[in-house]
Amino acid sequence: MEKNTPELFLDLCEGDMLSFMGQSWRIVRCRGMGRCAKVYHAVSSEGGAQVAIKAFRREEKYRLVFIKEIRNLDAVYMSRHIASVLGSFTHKGHPCLLFELLEHNLKELHLKNAAGTEPDEPSCLSLYLIQNLLDDIMKCLQHVHARGWVHADLKPANVMWCAQEGCWKVIDFGHSFQEGHQDFSQIQSFCYQSPEAKTWNAFILQHSSAPRGRKLHDKPRSCTSAVDTWSVGCIAAGAFTGMKLYEQGDVTPGGCQQCRKDCETLKCECEPLIEAVIKQRPIDSHIPKIKDVIADLRDLLIQMLQCNPEVRPTASACLQHPFFTHKLKPSYKDLLLMPTRVLRLVNVTDSPSEDGTPDEFTDILKDLREECEKYGAVRKVVMPTDKENKDKAFVEFEDALDCEAAQRALVGRQFDGKPLLATFYPINDYRSQILGTGGGS
Template sequence: MAAAAAAGLWRAEAPLGRGSSAAVYRARCLGDPRAPPAALKAFLPPARGEEEAEAEGGGGYGFRKERAALEELRGHRSIVTLYGMFTDYPSAQGPLCCLLLELLDISVSELLAHSSLHGCSMWITQHCARDVLEGLAFLHHRGYVHADLKPRNILWSAEEEGFKLIDFGLSFKEGIQDVKYIQTDGYRAPEAEVQNRLSKAGVQGGTECTSAIDLWSLGIVLLEMFSGMKLKHTVQSQEWRANSSAIIEHIFASKSVVNSAIPAYHLRDLLKSMLREDPQERATAAKALCSPFFSIPFAPHIEDLVMLPTPVLRLLNILSDTSLQNEEEFADIVDDIREECCKYGRVVSLFVPKENPGKGHVFVEYANAADSKAAQRALTGKSFDGKFVVATFYPLSAYKRGYLYQTML
């Protein structure tokens, strides 16, 4: 598949995912090899009647809906960027409506798979909570409801060093709900569950869902990140409906949860406020951002710095104390490291602290995250002066401030 969009000819290179109404591909600009890759979302032609296709957000209707939402919500750092749109004409399938989007990295769903049983670190949970709440506060202020917030729809941006919301195919303007079936099983708010059942039974009317459904979904996502457990069956149980607060208390008090050793009472209270049964009593995104949980400083774990790409690499196991003390040897080694690192992209800066914290670590800032990812793949495990290199990413914001984390568990 190749098509013109965003002032260039783009070609789909590899599939990234597929849903009931669209397929997503990694795309490359043929006219400019230096241009960063993008995500191409191709909406599949509806195979059923127009009414059913529209009810499920499929086909051309889904394209128009998502395009309108992304155009109106363009510019916020926690919402995926829309580059352009076009129509492609493959010979067999008929016309495909396509969106050209910012290409993001690992999803929260993948992070959960890595942290199964022990949960995500508090640093990454806090980072995700803040970024998504800021995005929700923005889109709710604009009158939008996302209506399908789940781990697969929250992705990490390596360039902007934050989490972003994607997939606005089920979104709607509050008070003008034009989609019958909303949210994904396991992340569906109680009022949305009732509405979906009424729709399936052909019953019209009832209370329309509000932005409060997004807070419920995020509350479940964050509870899964903290606990390391999938909670679909838990939130659908009679016990949850009878006393969800007690179940949340139990999860936070559980000795099987590593994070319980960290004072996480503020997170527990925040999640309780987001998971209240009555949507009118649920915290708004703006109010949730005022939680004391966001005033607690957390440091990333080493696993976080391996999984979340940034433009900065941190190289370990290269310099010995002897090398740090010998100025001539130190200068020669740093020159060799710089030369090696330049093979994978443009190096903006290179820094080696001679004192703790970070003593002997090599910090390499690349011009973009794509170069740092290429370097991380090539340098990890590489032998340098008889030592095997360990390469992780490092937060660009912390590096720019000259802040080096004291400990990485």
């Protein structure tokens, strides 16, 4: 039986060596395992480059899955919100894809966020994180859908954080299809399946053993890019509540009763559900105009989760929604949860531009650079002069992993007689911050 043949997966252990792309690579650990493949973290023995290896099963049908994923990725590449493919190779009969190494997926972020909460308390993300998450995924879908493709398997495990670029990226295009040319296979994962996907999947399951070439009757309409919008709505609602919006059997194939009857006087069943779960939380109390922010998020999710795919907004339309006009700021916890290659140090000193000499300012920058360069190459160290940031410094590293090492080592350390607070900092905000800085090195 297939389940008793684990050798069909590539089984690698920590320290194992592989050779490909003209280099030797050491396996660090297994990052995850799915039905089709295992994913490993590997590091180059020569230059120290770090990558993710997606090793597919050795059977012929999984070789075809490998080929399909390469084809799909080739059709949608050239977006910063899609994990970069670095190459492909075969190892012991296993086809392998090489990807950039990403920090963690959204599912893992929920677990990381839950570490500081009570056991029975839901692990809900901040509105700042949800806004950035939605913005990045929708920009990815805007790109994918503009090329006529559908991702068809969006879920927390397939949305990953890129610390190097400071943004979310989408992975796993193995179920993707060109709109209007849907494969005869099931799409989307449980709990993120749209009503029309459930209808399609039920039909595929019913006719999976039909002879090839046989004409199938009552075939449902092919799915469209609207299935992705539904999945993202479920992801965002789950991020807000800390729980899945729908369990496996909650969504009715073809839509709720009101929508299937096309009843104009009754709301889609998603509306009262979203109105009930998207409400003010204690963690949001510090946000200005919080009622407006919550109302806009609620409205956006109601639109995205309509049973009728034809009325769901496109990715481009979602990005124009008022929810994205709110200027939300990260909390201290957010800045610890989301690593980047920019380190923010607080309690560096009093404002050197006001109370110190130019030489003192230069000495502080030099000391900070020397300390941070113990952990990796530093691009720039800057110290703002505005009142809000007068006690802060921002250190931009070449590599996000070096920034993480510096953050772990420096937090709580004494600098100029004060305990340092060390967090990461959003790359886009840092780039804006540079424009108002007093100097750097």
